[in-house]
Amino acid sequence: MxxxxxxxxxxxxxxxxxxxxxxxxxxxxxxxxxxxxxxxxxxxxxxxxxxxxxxxxxxxxxxxxxxxxxxxxxxxxxxxxxxxxxxxxxxxxxxxxxxxxxxxxxxxxxxxxxxxxxxxxxxxxxxxxxxxxxxxxxxxxxxxxxxxxxxxxxxxxxxxxxxxxxxxxxxxxxxxxxGDDKQVVSKRFSSRQRMFTIAASILAFIVIAFFVGKLTYEPQIESVASEENMTYALPEEPSIAVMPFKAIGGSEDENLISDGILASIATALSKTPRLFTVDYNSTSKYKEGDKTIKDIAEELSVRYVLEGSLQKSGDQVRVNVKLVDALNGESVWAEKYDRSLDDLFAMQDDITREVIKALQVELYEGEYGNVIARGTGNLEAYLKIVQGYQHWKSGNKEGDAIAQRLAREAIEMDPNYAPAYGLLSRTLWREVVFRTTKDHQKTLQEALETALKAVELDYSADTLSQLGWVYARFFKQFDKGLEYAEKGLALNSNNSRALTNLGLTLWVLGRCEDAINQIDKALRISPIPSANILMSAAFAYRDCQRYNECIALAQKAVELSPDSIISHSALTSCYALSDRKEEAKNQAKELLRINPNFKARDFSKIYPHTPEAKERAARIRNSLIMAGLPSE
The missing domain is CATH 3.30.70.1230 (Nucleotide cyclase, GGDEF domain)
Known part of the structure; x- marks a missing residue:
């Protein structure tokens, strides 16, 4: 045919x-x-x-x-x-x-x-x-x-x-x-004049080469990314990584605004149907580096890279932004913005919109509003939450306390700001994990109420999946927790946090293979993962008795967050279950250094009351006791 x-x-x-x-x-x-x-x-x-x-x-x-x-x-x-x-x-x-x-x-x-x-x-x-x-x-x-x-x-x-x-x-x-249209107006030079000009140019070139002594010519070909060098195959839909915007002045304000722009644009693009976006927790790791577009695209397995710079002067900000096709090295779209800080949110939305259009991703009625949905018009509240999450990611009680203070301050500035309630909820349930609260029940109740408030203000993948985790992990309402976590992922399957929260919920339910499946998807979206994703994966692999993989993941989590009690607990139990007794004891000492009040029972009480779950809980508790940690 x-x-x-x-x-x-x-x-x-x-x-x-x-x-x-x-x-x-x-x-x-x-x-x-x-x-x-x-x-x-x-x-x-x-x-x-x-x-x-x-x-x-x-x-x-x-x-x-x-x-x-x-x-x-x-x-x-x-x-x-x-x-x-x-x-x-x-x-x-x-x-x-x-x-x-x-x-x-x-x-x-x-x-x-x-x-x-x-x-x-x-x-x-x-x-x-x-x-x-x-x-x-x-x-x-x-x-x-x-x-x-x-x-x-x-x-x-x-x-x-x-x-x-x-x-x-x-x-x-x-x-x-x-204006001067050189393409329409007839040429001023005759053929003879053009030939004379070309000949003179060639002669001048030869003379210069003679006096220099040696003429070398090396064509400047910009290196481009190769799909063969990528960790993962490129997805069918357009794939993009948003890089941290370079803060030209290097001030603390500029760096904070840069972090906020990265998180906002990457989050908005991740909500875009028919577009694959790498999680900003992965791309933020490139802030201090000097990797090329080629290297970035191959490491993150994406075709497009969005990069930019910003410079703040008083209440004005200048942003240059460029979208590059890493497979051919060409600029797909570029723009310069000179805006006041009051217009920062509108500028972020403009960039998001232009990127979507440049990648020829078609949005249907109502989808664009979901993409650019944002919880506040208060710049100061917004930057407090950006800063708060930076502290929360440290994974220790000191960072958690600072993050909680910033979240409460943001709520005072804007009582209808959903991400502020989401961050506050996270810091509260961590107080229970870290045993830094005097009233566990009261703290957990506030964690639930603030998670519910976040959902009320922003019915999204982030808020729903977080609420599902709180219900399953801390209130043992497993069916309700799974329902919310699945609803969250249904809203945005390209959200690494929703995938991780669903994975954690499945892990608590004892469905470790299903948990691994979801968290592995999160690792694709976040190829340079946060300690939280690594720790979550480690727990799931441990409960599937795949201890070598658990140890590798937990070690990376500990490297990223050396004072994270959660990551250290995963590594301790995996060492003990692998019969690596000395390493398990050393990790137990680290746990007690971080939190002298740590008890083995704290990390074994989270499972359902089923025979299989009780057996699993006993295995984890005994592994921690074997490592030298107190039971009660």
Whole structure:
């Protein structure tokens, strides 16, 4: 059978999107969506049809439209912008148009023609229109407009730069062409002059080489990532790692803001359906390093890497950001932002939105609101939680106490901030684990109440899975705990914390193989895992009596958090169960150094009251006693 031929054709492609859509959604999501839907129904759809166009894709606030005529596309864009202005819609659009070769698959369009239109649109002013040089050539003498040449622009995967014009729509500008269009104006040099210039250049080059004595030529080829060198196979969907933004000034404020940007953008992208995002706990490890994009992509097994820098001056911040395709070394998207700190959240949303669009991930109605959902508009409260989690990850009682204080302070600043309640709940149940609370029941009750409050304010993978763990681990409501943990993961299967919490819940239920399956998925999303994920995996492998794997994981957890009583307890019991008595005793001493009140029974009372669970609990308790830890 003959292979089906790809369907190609020449089309004018119009690309449009709403200016500052993220900010508008943050201020009033319902009003913004209503305005966009109304504008689509009353202006965009009718205007496109009137000018013989076809909308072939809607991307949240964006539209891609096909025309068979360049003139129709430009006249449609003019009418579109005029109607929006005259009817005083609370929205503005940028529009870009390109004429080029496209590939048609079903009702959709792909290829250079579409990519160039998207790039041209970015150069348009709010309420304005930009066109490519090919469109300019077709409409210049057919539409009464003026044109301003913006120069040549680079476009991803297009070897030659693209000339771009801004449309001038005032009557007095009709017929004008402002700027130097070297691609349209006839060449000033004759062939003989060009030959003379080339010959002179060659001669000069030879003379310089002669005096230097030796001429070497080494082409500068940027190294690119190879799928063969990756730990995991690339997923089918686009895969991305968000790097820590480099703090140019190096101040504490800049570093804290950098950490916050990393966590916010990575978390938002992880909620994006049809996109694989590496957990920010893994990428944060690159903050102090100087790894190349190639190295990062291969170590984390991703195709795309988002990197950036920021510089703070007073209440202003400048952020440069770039999205790189590691498999070919090319920049997919780049932007510079100069914003006040008050606009930090809107800027993060803008970056998230542009990355999603650059990767051509289509979001359906309602999905974008879930992606950018954030719990506070209070920058100080937000940064306290960023800082609080840094202390919480230390895994010891001192870090836990600081994290709890910061969480309570954030709640005072914003009583409706869900992540603050989530962090507070975590610090409270750890007080019970660390035996630093005088009233276990009261502390556990507050841990449950704050976990429930977090769910009430933010029904998400993070909050639901955390609530499930609290119910299962501390209240022995195993069925309810599993129900919440599974609901959380159903909301976002790309969330390493939800996978880990479900794994821990399954571990407590005695389903260690199922727990390993979930935590292994978390390790794929977080290839450079946190001590918490490693410790969770160690417990599951231990209870499946796979002690060598338990020891390897627990050792890594202890390296990351040397004062974590939880990681040390896993390593102690695995050494003892492996009959590595001296190492078990040494780890027991470390446990007592960290917490002199540690008792073996503390880590064996968490299982259900079933014969199998009781046997497992006895095995763990005895291993800790064998290592030299007190039972009661």
């Amino acid at each position: 003959a292979e089906e031929r790809v369907k190609r054709k020449l089309s004018a492609i119009l690309c449009a999107d709403v200016v500052e859509y993220s900010r508008l959604m943050g201020e009033d999501e319902a009003a913004t969506l209503n305005a966009l839907n109304t504008c689509d129904a009353e202006i965009i759809e009718p205007t496109v049809k009137e000018h013989n166009g076809r909308i072939f894709k809607r991307l949240g606030d964006g539209f891609l439209v096909e025309f068979s005529s360049a003139v129709d596309s430009v006249e449609c864009a003019l009418a579109w912008q005029k109607h929006v202005e005259v009817k005083n819609y609370p929205l503005q659009f940028r529009i870009g148009i390109n004429l080029g070769d496209v590939i048609q698959q079903g009702d959709d369009m792909y290829g250079d023609g579409v990519n160039i239109a998207a790039r041209v649109e970015k150069l348009a002013d709010p309420g304005g229109i930009c066109i490519s040089q090919d469109v300019f050539k077709h409409i210049r003498k057919k539409v009464s407009l003026g044109y301003e040449y913006l120069g040549e622009q680079q476009v991803k995967n297009i070897s030659e730069p693209v000339g771009v014009y801004r449309l001038l729509t005032k009557p007095e500008d009709a017929g004008k062409v402002i």
